[in-house]
Amino acid sequence: MAGKTLYDKLWDDHLVKQRDDGSALIYIDRQLLHEVTSPQAFEGLRLAGRKPWRIDANLATPDHNVPTTDRDKGIDGIVDPVSRTQVETLDKNCDEFGILEFKIKDQRQGIVHVIGPEQGATLPGMSIVCGDSHTSTHGAFGCLAHGIGTSEVEHVLATQCLVQKKMKNMLVKVNGKLGPGVTGKDVVLAIIGKIGTAGGTGYAIEFGGEAIRGLSMEGRMTICNMSIEAGARVGMVAVDDTTIDYVKGRPFSPKGETWDKAVAYWRTLHSDDDAEFDKVVELDGSAIQPxxxxxxxxxxxxxxxxxxxxxxxxxxxxxxxxxxxxxxxxxxxxxxxxxxxxxxxxxxxxxxxxxxxxxxxxxxxxxxxxxxxxxxxxxxxxxxxxxxxxxxxxxxxxxxxxxxxxxxxxxxxxxxxxxxxxxxxxxxxxxxxxxxxxxxxxxxxxxxxxxxxxxxxxxxxxxxxxxxxxxx
Amino acid sequence: MRAFTQHKGIVAPMDRSNVDTDMIIPKQFLKSIKRTGFGPNLFDELRYLDEGKPDQDCSQRPINPDFMLNQERYKSSSILLARRNFGCGSSREHAPWALDDFGFRVVIAPSYADIFYNNCFKNGLLPIVLEEEIVDQLFRETEAESGYELSVDLEAKTVTTPSGQSFSFEVDDFRRHCLLNGLDDIGVTLEDADTIRAYEDARRSSAPWLFNAGN
The missing domain is CATH 3.30.499.10 (Aconitase, domain 3)
Structure with missing residues (x-):
């Protein structure tokens, strides 16, 4: 029997129940929330009289509507009243349900896909969702990270699970070394240029090869972030020393004995040598131009x-x-x-x-x-x-x-x-x-x-x- | 959720590939905290000549006469015929909400982006995949005949033309089941609450770092 891909391992570790109709319940370790795709989900919970399943699995911040000047004014700095209402609604919902939120004036506020990794709220091996298609970013840590719609945000709030059908496996292998001045962004744009915006539809993509291994976590996040621009909901990079060094010492990261135990598990988060992919795409990293x-x-x-x-x-x-x-x-x-x-x-x-x-x-x-x-x-x-x-x-x-x-x-x-x-x-x-x-x-x-x-x-x-x- | 069993309606042709969710519903309308009222802003940048703003009376805006939804023959359409990779881009569920609010019940295309496809089923909207040649044929027939209608039967998984030609389509059993019965899938999942709790308890002891609330 062939070995497992990274995606297979993450899937198996999060599988709560395989249903007879081909769908499966996948457990979600972390949900990130922002103001645009969550208000209708909280409203849905309230209408149905439901409570969040696991409050501490959620982390929220306003990011889409916030102004980028006069931050010291806080919410009052949002001139557009419709935008302001949306940010206020997130604050109200998080306060009501007891969800941790980095509010507009908190120094930890930022774009959800930046703050998750920065806080260690994104840890290797986690399943992560957010009502935002760029949630694939977190796959850079060897996570199973899906962008979801608002109905699914509500579903995860209420059940801590996502109903999924397993995707196919794709390996995008970028061989060789990148030239000077060539970054993760150039690599992912070159990949999308090659496979097209629908090239990854139905697949979970693992990015591998020497050029990917040589990238920092920032570069890997840029690549996984744009997986969705190639049609793939999920993009991933295997865990290595670069991943583990990045995660160490962050506010949500484990410490002491738990850290050691976690690292031992994280080191298994890579595709096995004999794993089989449904599709393999190779690029020569040294030939990629800006x-x-x-x-x-x-x-x-x-x-x-x-x-x-x-x-x-x-x-x-x-x-x-x-x-x-x-x-x-x-x-x-x-x-x-x-x-x-x-x-x-x-x-x-x-x-x-x-x-x-x-x-x-x-x-x-x-x-x-x-x-x-x-x-x-x-x-x-x-x-x-x-x-x-x-x-x-x-x-x-x-x-x-x-x-x-x-x-x-x-x-x-x-x-x-x-x-x-x-x-x-x-x-x-x-x-x-x-x-x-x-x-x-x-x-x-x-x-x-x-x-x-x-x-x-x-x-x-x-x-x-x-x-x-x-x-x- | 509203159930979907059968539907017969006028077809509107959206003849371009890679229609993204920004095009279906531009970002300024995502500021609403409601699920309804997006219909007048569906395809806003194609439908009107000016820049749309939230809470505007769209009946007063200059319309783009070339855009198909502004043509009399498509105004009461409920089946959207589209091209490759429909619904790509953002995960915004406002896209199916806007299609639904306009009155669409079915989308037919050769392929969809994954998140959009999934979001449709959560809202009683049926996205059907048909082969490109069939979609081409439907585009030709739609444009040739004013008031062109298709009949869709989810139970039988068929699309039937006015001349009686019938095409089968595939859809996942669980999605079809939920749509046919209008099921609340949170309710369905919560039937497995004990299984979820058992999984969670096991993980809490084997991988305690996943339950760290931070500091």
Whole structure:
């Protein structure tokens, strides 16, 4: 019999009951909650007269609607009354049910997918859910992490279980070493470019290979975060020393004998040598260039030295139509050079790229340089209050401000523009976020997905440029 | 949950692939703390020419005459015909809520994103997968004939055209069962409360670090 994949092991460890109809009950160790996808779930509990199954499995924070300025004003700083109501509703629900919440003025507040790992609330081997598709981020710790809808948020609150059908196993193996200036973001964009936005649908993806093993936890989180952009609800990386070193000493992490026992278990969280995958995709990591998305789907991506595609060269009529529509929306011409795309704004932040390492990479590029005069705005939004404090301790905030970038308070911000940070119609933005969908960053806005280093390089030149040219 | 057994309705063609949930319901409408009222903002950026805002009277907004839902023949449609990878992107359940609130009961596409697909079943909305060639045929027939209707039978797992041509589709047994009977799946899961508790107790002793509430 073949060995088990990491996903098989995580599935087996969380299986409460296999039902006759093919569905299964999976136990959930941790649920992260935020203000957008939880109010209707709490309301559902109340209407049915149900209580949360296990209160201490939940951790909440407001992130999508929070402003990134004037944080000292707290909730009063939220100008939009509808946004304010949503944040107040989360506070009320957490208070009523006794759920731990890092409220808007708490230094531990931040984007859910940043604070979970930062607090050690995300531990290897856990099953984690959140009403947010980027919950796959936590798979970087060898977790089984699913993004879920609001009905499932309610289901997990009420039962501590998720009804699931086992997915298929996919291995994405990135061989070789990444070149200098090439990051986890470039790797995941290259993967999505190769397998497509639906390439991982129905699969749990494990990312492996030398290039993945060589990445920090921040880089691995960036990759797992965007699994959903390849269609996979679940993305994972096996546990190794990098994982265990990251987890050690965090507020929720085990200590003493429990730590030793946990580590012994965590060391088993990798696919067995003889495990069989339903699908294997291989990439040469050393050949990956810094990536830039040109279209309105994350699969519409190319190396920075490349060109915008020509729809005439596409054989598949549905894809051709998609390219034509994307070029029209993006205001780009076929065969245009990526480095000729002029930018209006730069956004460094989001659950994909707002951790300390991301900020360090961006700061290293802008240090001693100035934001191009042609830009309307370049902003840096740290992923949490603690990331912000750490960056300030390292002096990164000064580097950004001296270069002319805005240094903001933590939240989801312009990744989805639910707060006041957004693009104007027709504006091009170099963004370290995860989605370049039409209107995602603001009505009529045009998003180009890049790494923090590439966004920083674009900020100081006003157009896309190969960051490696600036680093030399 | 509302049960789904059979449905016959007018088909609306959403002729583009990779329709994401931002397109189905843009983020500014996610600020609502209710489950209802999203229908007027379904496909907001395609349907109207201006930028939509929450709590707006949509009947006063400039509409995009080219968008199919603004054409008289599709205004009372209840079956959405779509292309590959429908519902990709965000996990927002506001997407099926908006489709439902508009009046859609069925979506037909060659493929869906996983989270959207799953969210539909929680809301009495049936997402049907048919092969691309069949979907192509349905697009042609929908566009050729005003008032084109399909009949969907979840018990029999069939989609039938006006000419009587019938196509079978697959759906997981447990999802079909819940939808046919309009079951509250939290109630179904809680029937196994003792099993969940036994699992939890065993884990509490074998992996105590999973039950650390932090400090």
């Amino acid at each position: 990536q830039v998305s040109w279209g309105t789907s994350p699969e519409m991506v190319v190396g920075v030295d490349g060109n915008v595609p020509d729809p005439e060269q596409e054989d598949d009529p549905i894809k051709r139509e998609g390219i034509v529509r994307a070029l029209k929306y993006m205001g780009l011409a076929p065969n245009q050079k990526i480095t000729d795309i002029k930018l209006d704004r730069v956004f460094i932040g989001s659950c994909t790229n707002s951790r300390i390492e991301d900020l360090r990479e961006a700061a290293a590029v802008v240090k001693g340089r100035k934001v191009a005069a042609s830009l309307k705005q370049a902003m840096v939004v740290p992923g949490s209050g603690l990331v912000k404090a750490q960056a300030e301790q390292e002096g990164l905030d000064k580097v950004f401000v001296e270069a002319g970038l805005e240094w903001r308070d933590p939240g989801c911000s312009m990744c989805l523009a639910m707060n006041a940070d957004k693009l104007g119609q027709g504006e091009h933005c170099a963004s370290t976020s995860n989605r370049n969908f039409e209107g995602r960053q603001g009505f009529g806005g045009r998003t180009h997905l890049v790494s923090p280093a590439m966004a920083a390089a674009a900020a100081v030149t006003g157009h896309f440029v190969d960051v490696r040219d600036l680093l030399n």
